[in-house]
Amino acid sequence: MIIAAAQNENLAEISNYLVYSAMAVYALAFFAHIAEWTFGSRSKVARTASALTQTEGDGKAGGESAALGATAKAGAGGGTSVLDRPKVVVRSAAGRRGDLPDGPGAAGEDEQGDKYGRMGLALTVLAALLHAAGVLTRALAVERAPWSNMYEFSTAFSLVAVVAYLGFVFAGKNARWIGLPLVATVLLDLGLAVTVLYTESTQLVPALQSYWLWIHVALAIICGALLYIGFVATILYLFRDRYETKLMKGGQPGAFATSVLERLPSSASLDKFAYRINAAVFPFWTFTIVAGAIWAGEAWGRYWGWDPKEVWSFITWVAYAGYLHARATAGWNGRKAAYLALGAFACYIFNYYGINIFVNGKHSYAGV
Known part of the structure; x- marks a missing residue:
């Protein structure tokens, strides 16, 4: 038993080193993406203005x-x-908003910018492999699913977001523009995880020792990671839409706005991308809540008890349901729908951080 405990401690330490290594490589990928956006050609990205002036x-x-x-x-x-x-x-x-061409991506179809972009993508792949190894060794160290506290949830969450991004890229989607904001957010998330949220590897309390930990929490992580990518697309949509609107009114955006925003997909493409992700994730988020209720019935003898985590999971569900309903029935496209999507994702983030850190409830034993 003592030998097994020592082995588990060694695995936990290896997991920490792997996560630190992944952070270092993510940082290199971040600077590569910065170079991609900075040194990519600015002469090949003036498509929107020319389309609008025809x-x-x-x-x-x-x-x-x-x-x-x-x-x-x-x-x-x-x-x-x-x-x-x-x-x-x-x-x-x-000259019509819906007919505007997509931008060529962060590199601007420039050889120098594309070189940095490929470096950033390769470094992101390497960091993801180290990241995945860190999550796996944590699972081996604790001999359970590696997402029972906020530290483990954060490391798994950011890993799934990176894997989803790489999946879009290697599937041939025009998704390189996600790289810079994604890597920046992953660095922030892992930085908080290893400093503020870090928890030593321990075994679970009896209520958490269930196969539902693999189903319910894993689904919550996957849904949250994909909703985050939809959130990024929505934020960038708002900037791109404002840029296009200014051009349509005859305005002249600054050189920085032109060189950056012209590389993004059109506002219509970004809006559609975010909507499709949110619509695809919504049924899985619904099942996540149902699975949590079933687990609560087994662990606590009741399916619903108005615990803060349960309440805000439901509020998040209602927010996304309202967003999808508004788009499907009221024809809310564009900025109004984007604001609803941002509000819905804010509910998810508050449920993730705010409830776990500042509010006591049945889920508090998971630890910060």
Whole structure:
């Protein structure tokens, strides 16, 4: 028994070192993404302004002929790099918000920027592997699911967010723009985990010793990580939408706003991306609450007791249900829907941090 305890302590220490190593590599990935946004070409990203300044008289035929001409011209210069060729976007009509082209990504289709972006992506993959190893060795050390307290929940949460991002990227989605805000948030989350929220590896109280720990809490982590990516898309949508609105009114955004926001997908694409994620996650969040109620019935003899964690999980469910209902029935798209989505995610974050840290309840024994 003493030998086993010593082995578990060694595994827990190895887990800590792996998490610290992952943080160091995430920091390198963060600086690589900063370089990607900073040194990526600014001359190849002025698509939105040009699309908005075209007249309706150009129409579909004019847009298609110009696109075909650009294609032929690019093909004539056989020595041109693929990254330097203009991205041809054929639209049904120019000058309409829904027809605006997506940005090329953080690198701006520039070879130097793309080099830094690939470095950032490779470093993120390496950090994710170290991160996953840290979570796995923590599980081996405690001989249970590695998410029974806020430290473990935070490390698992950020890992799932990174894996989801990498999944979007390697699936061929235009998702490189998520890299910088994601890595910055992961660093913040892990920094809080290893300092403020750190908890020594211990065994569970009897109420938590259930297979529902693997189901209920794992689902909460997965849902939260995906909702976070939807939150990032919503925040960036608000900035991009404001930029497009200013252009449509004839305004001239600053050089920094142009060079950064032009690399993002269009506001319509960002809005659709966030909506699809939130809509896909909502049924799983519903099952998360149901699974928690079933577990509460087994552990405490009642399915619902108005515990603060239960209440705010339900409030979060209502907030996202209101967001989806508003979009589906009232036609709330754009900024109004975005504000509802931000409010819903704020409920999730308060349930995650606020309830666990500042409010006492049945879930308090999980520890900070």
